[in-house]
Amino acid sequence: MFNRLRYARISTKITCFYASVLLLVLILTSVLTGLGVYFSFYHQAEVEIEISMNHVLERMRQGRPMGDSFWRDDPVMPGVVLRITDLSGQVVYENDARYPSLQRIEGSSVKNPPFWANKNMQVAEVRNMTIYHAKMDVEYQGQIYQLHFFKTITAEKHFLETLQKILFLMTILGFLLALLAGYFVSKRILLPIREMTATARKIEVEKMDRRITVPPARDELSELADTFNHMLERLEIGFKQQQRFVSDASHELRTPVTVILGYSDLLSRWGRSDKEVLDEGISSIRSEAEDMQQLIEKLLFLARADQKRQVLHKERIELSELVEDVMRKMKLVTKTHSVDLLQNDEGVIYADQVTMRQMMRIFLENSVKYTPQGGHITARARRLPDGGHIMLELADDGIGIAKEDQQRVFERFYRVDASRTKADGGVSGTGLGLSIASWICEQHGIEISMESALGKGTKMLLKIPLAGEKPPAERKD
Numbered sequence: 001m002f003n004r005l006r007y008a009r010i011s012t013k014i015t016c017f018y019a020s021v022l023l024l025v026l027i028l029t030s031v032l033t034g035l036g037v038y039f040s041f042y043h044q045a046e047v048e049i050e051i052s053m054n055h056v057l058e059r060m061r062q063g064r065p066m067g068d069s070f071w072r073d074d075p076v077m078p079g080v081v082l083r084i085t086d087l088s089g090q091v092v093y094e095n096d097a098r099y100p101s102l103q104r105i106e107g108s109s110v111k112n113p114p115f116w117a118n119k120n121m122q123v124a125e126v127r128n129m130t131i132y133h134a135k136m137d138v139e140y141q142g143q144i145y146q147l148h149f150f151k152t153i154t155a156e157k158h159f160l161e162t163l164q165k166i167l168f169l170m171t172i173l174g175f176l177l178a179l180l181a182g183y184f185v186s187k188r189i190l191l192p193i194r195e196m197t198a199t200a201r202k203i204e205v206e207k208m209d210r211r212i213t214v215p216p217a218r219d220e221l222s223e224l225a226d227t228f229n230h231m232l233e234r235l236e237i238g239f240k241q242q243q244r245f246v247s248d249a250s251h252e253l254r255t256p257v258t259v260i261l262g263y264s265d266l267l268s269r270w271g272r273s274d275k276e277v278l279d280e281g282i283s284s285i286r287s288e289a290e291d292m293q294q295l296i297e298k299l300l301f302l303a304r305a306d307q308k309r310q311v312l313h314k315e316r317i318e319l320s321e322l323v324e325d326v327m328r329k330m331k332l333v334t335k336t337h338s339v340d341l342l343q344n345d346e347g348v349i350y351a352d353q354v355t356m357r358q359m360m361r362i363f364l365e366n367s368v369k370y371t372p373q374g375g376h377i378t379a380r381a382r383r384l385p386d387g388g389h390i391m392l393e394l395a396d397d398g399i400g401i402a403k404e405d406q407q408r409v410f411e412r413f414y415r416v417d418a419s420r421t422k423a424d425g426g427v428s429g430t431g432l433g434l435s436i437a438s439w440i441c442e443q444h445g446i447e448i449s450m451e452s453a454l455g456k457g458t459k460m461l462l463k464i465p466l467a468g469e470k471p472p473a474e475r476k477d
């Protein structure tokens, strides 16, 4: 039974628990009420017998003759019966002749009186009555007499039996009512949970837009429904992002593969005889393969970042040295544009060297890509008056980014002019560079802002926090 209850519904468990508690309380109250009634009856009878006994003994001790003066102001309490017998058992006096005879009462003595009965008295059951019987021997005017005091404890045995029955019935009825009420109330309270379960069952990967109806009452259940809906929201967004990422990535990979296949066809047909076709084919295949390799590297970087597996080895580094080095190498490889470091304030930062270089290169290479030949690319690192940051500005005087595109360029695979490819005179790109750069900045607490206008150029402003005396605590995520 208990094992079955373990696997029962919560509503059944709650109902059973509360009904059992109520049953226990009802049983306890009934038993206590019954005992209380009995105890007060016995106790009252006991007290009345004791008072009567004392009065009679007092008068005997005074040696009053057993005439009218003895019985004046009745020494026996009302309801108490006194019977005096001599040594032969003959009744010498009794104040109620109709009371059951001494033999009958003594013959009906209860062997095991209730524990609350006075041990010095006897309890007898005669007809419907329970009688207390106290006796004592006294010497009075040279003779030995036996005094018998009786008091009816429960004349109405019927009443007590009825009381017991009523209490028993009430207990059973209360228990059943509690079961019934508990069943309906808990069913009603837990209804929203059933609804949630039903909705949750219907939610599948293809139908992630379903939501649970939030109950109007602001209680634990509505909180649960809200939390559940938020979780679904996040899952749906994450799932859609993932789907888009996979389809965008496949799309990006398809172009170079198609180009490589095209050239290999060309080579297999004409490559052996035509040296020009051979050279062009090989160099194009190589260039596409390099692009593909870069794309795969970027995809892997983002996948590692998403899975929080991208390792960063942060240490205290001198930012000016890093900027100087990156700019020097950039100047070395860029023949088509001028590259200048205008200002390079010193400052120690707590960062990962490798990704910081990668981030700066992404911005600088974009500047080269999106600035016509002969354009100017500049860098300026200046310490901000707040003393805690260095503002690194990477600027170009290239094509610029339209206002409506400025936020979107940080999205994965977003390219302002995606239709233009390397083949038709555009620049090669994947639309992943800025998302990688913004992830790196985020990991270093760097704020990115942008000033750009179409045809005028673009300036990326990176607000880099300086390291304090102690290295800041590692971010957990």
Ligand code: ADP
Pocket: 362, 366, 367, 369, 370, 371, 396, 398, 399, 400, 401, 409, 410, 414, 415, 416, 417, 428, 429, 430, 431, 432, 433, 434, 435, 458
């Ligand atoms: P991509 O590989 O296409 O360069 P990015 O994520 O680095 O990808 O950049 C996204 C888009 O933002 C680019 O396609 C380009 O249109 C625009 N963009 C980035 N940097 C610049 C810049 N310095 N000047 C003009 N446009 C830029």
